[in-house]
Amino acid sequence: MSVEQVAVDQAAFRRVLGHFGTGVVVITGSDGAQPVGFACQSFAALSLDPPLVLFCPARTSRSWPVLERSGWFCVNVLSESQQSVSTVFGRSAPDKFAGVRWRPAPSGAPVLDGVLAWIDCSVAAVHGAGDHYIVVGRVETLGETTGERPLLFYRGAYAGLGPTSQPPPPDLDAFLTGLHPDDWM
Ligand SMILES: Cc1cc2nc3c(=O)[nH]c(=O)nc-3n(C[C@H](O)[C@H](O)[C@H](O)COP(=O)(O)OP(=O)(O)OC[C@H]3O[C@@H](n4cnc5c(N)ncnc54)[C@H](O)[C@@H]3O)c2cc1C
Numbered sequence: 001m002s003v004e005q006v007a008v009d010q011a012a013f014r015r016v017l018g019h020f021g022t023g024v025v026v027i028t029g030s031d032g033a034q035p036v037g038f039a040c041q042s043f044a045a046l047s048l049d050p051p052l053v054l055f056c057p058a059r060t061s062r063s064w065p066v067l068e069r070s071g072w073f074c075v076n077v078l079s080e081s082q083q084s085v086s087t088v089f090g091r092s093a094p095d096k097f098a099g100v101r102w103r104p105a106p107s108g109a110p111v112l113d114g115v116l117a118w119i120d121c122s123v124a125a126v127h128g129a130g131d132h133y134i135v136v137g138r139v140e141t142l143g144e145t146t147g148e149r150p151l152l153f154y155r156g157a158y159a160g161l162g163p164t165s166q167p168p169p170p171d172l173d174a175f176l177t178g179l180h181p182d183d184w185m
């Protein structure tokens with residue numbers, strides 16, 4: 001199989017970077033009266049001690065200034081059955097929360113019904129990077145539900161994990177609890 005080199009134009013960037021499949025989150029917040037939020041795949045765990053995460057909003061984002069002013073945001077990890085939620089929050093719309101059920105996290109930022117996990121954060125640092133910002137959040141509280149599978153975004157389209165062909169290895173618990181402090185997890 002040949003490895004083709006292509007020019008770095010925007011179409012190639014999207015096509016090639018699309019091979020890096022990710023989960024999908026909705027980053028939410030509030031100005032104290034109105035909730036705001038947007039779909040996001042540039043989310044990552046960053047640091048265990050202290051507990052930090054990051055995401056990257058576009059400089060043109062209209063939700064980000066609201067989150068920055070409040071000093072808080074909540075990361076909502078979408079489940080496989082929440083593709084329509086990602087579609088709603090991935091577009092510009094006057095009221096993305098119409099018809100969406102949610103409850104407030106301790107910060108007041110929305111936790112959407114049906115998410116796999118939520119991570120409530122204070123804004124710890126903001127760095128400009130190209131046409132986006134890199135936002136570092138300190139994890140203040142978090143929670144999870146179990147049973148559902150994650151929503152994935154891969155090559156510009158939604159995907160799921162598919163049926164599990166193999167059960168997890170029987171020694172998975174021992175592997176996860178036997179990590180050396182220098183191991184990256
Ligand atoms: C799977 C997925 C992953 C995504 N990942 C990311 C990500 O990692 N980072 C990211 O930044 N985005 C990401 N997006 C895109 C993002 O969800 C959408 O752009 C979303 O609409 C942004 O919401 P917002 O509230 O920030 O801005 P919105 O208010 O929804 O505005 C979106 C854009 O529309 C334009 N716009 C709309 N209305 C006006 C107006 N009246 N005046 C001027 N400009 C206007 C602006 O350019 C603005 O950036 C992702 C989308 C999907 C579906």
Ligand SMILES: NC(=O)c1ccc[n+]([C@@H]2O[C@H](COP(=O)([O-])OP(=O)(O)OC[C@H]3O[C@@H](n4cnc5c(N)ncnc54)[C@H](O)[C@@H]3O)[C@@H](O)[C@H]2O)c1
Binds near residue numbers: 018042155
């Ligand atoms: N990081 C982002 O800001 C980001 C990521 C994914 C999608 N989006 C936006 O969501 C919408 C739907 O996307 P699509 O279905 O056309 O997928 P797409 O084909 O544009 O996305 C393919 C890949 O390109 C990259 N990408 C796309 N837009 C980007 C951007 N503005 N900045 C940095 N990386 C970007 C991402 O890695 C993504 O997985 C588009 O408007 C897209 O720009 C933004």
